Amino acid sequence: MDRAIQTPHLPALDENGLLLDPFQWDETIAEELAHMVGIEILSQDHWLIIYALRDYFKKFGVAPSMNNVCRTYQKDKLWVHNLFATCLNAWRVAGLPDPGEEAKSYLSDM
Numbered sequence: 001m002d003r004a005i006q007t008p009h010l011p012a013l014d015e016n017g018l019l020l021d022p023f024q025w026d027e028t029i030a031e032e033l034a035h036m037v038g039i040e041i042l043s044q045d046h047w048l049i050i051y052a053l054r055d056y057f058k059k060f061g062v063a064p065s066m067n068n069v070c071r072t073y074q075k076d077k078l079w080v081h082n083l084f085a086t087c088l089n090a091w092r093v094a095g096l097p098d099p100g101e102e103a104k105s106y107l108s109d110m
Helices: 027-036 044-060 066-072 079-084 087-093 101-109
Strands: none
Touching: 027 087, 044 066, 044 079, 044 087, 066 079, 079 087, 087 101
């Protein structure tokens, strides 16, 4: 790790704003992380995405295809992007660790 971001109310974050220890995540931390990326209030749709990402990561250890997340909830393919601005922001708010350079590139482009 090159450097970590220190914030008074959050566990340690890496240089990309991702939790260093995803086991420290809870809904209060999600709300703080959301504020950091410019989301004032997490709606029910935000929470659906957050928990879908967390569940997928728990099962498979990688980021899911965001198109599959959208399809699961019968939403437009830009649903995640429209709610979080980037899919990487959704990953951040979900409190998940650095997914690697290739996945970050994919998540940032979505």
